[in-house]
Amino acid sequence: MVGLTAEQIREARTGRAxxxxxxxxxxxxxxxxxxxxxxxxxxxxxxxxxxVTDAEVTEIVANTALNLLTNYFNHVAETEIDFPLAEELQPEAACETGCSV
Incomplete structure (x- = not known):
């Protein structure tokens, strides 16, 4: 919905671009x-x-912290997801560093 291709979305979800x-x-x-x-x-x-500039590093940290806060809050509140879940990635598309998908 933001103009990304399926490949770009897959790359972003696996920490690559x-x-x-x-x-x-x-x-x-x-x-x-x-x-x-x-x-x-x-x-x-x-x-x-x-x-990447210092301002962008600050933005990265702020957005990461905000997303973690939002996720933790929704876990505690057991918020009902009202949008389609992302499709599960295939194992070969997993992060190089071994992150879970």
């Missing part, structure tokens, strides 16, 4: 979640070398 900067943003976001915010200087350097 064809565009270098978008890929760096997705990888940093994955690292923020997996490392619970304790990203390394090397993680930040890799993102910055792909063109």
């Amino acid at each position: 064809a565009d270098t900067k978008s890929d760096a943003i997705l990888r940093l976001t994955t690292q923020v979640v997996e490392k619970r915010g304790f990203v390394s200087d090397a993680d930040l350097t890799a993102a910055r070398s792909a063109g």
Whole structure:
């Protein structure tokens, strides 16, 4: 509904993108979640070398925190999902870092 192709959606759900900067943003976001915010200087350097600005790093952290808060709140509240669930990804499309889908 936002103009993404099925492939772009699949890439985003697995933490990858064809565009270098978008890929760096997705990888940093994955690292923020997996490392619970304790990203390394090397993680930040890799993102910055792909063109990610400090303002965008701040946005990544803020949006990640907001999504986690929203998810946790909905788990506690047992919110009924009123939109179609995303299709389950095939194992070969799973994240390189072993994240669950």
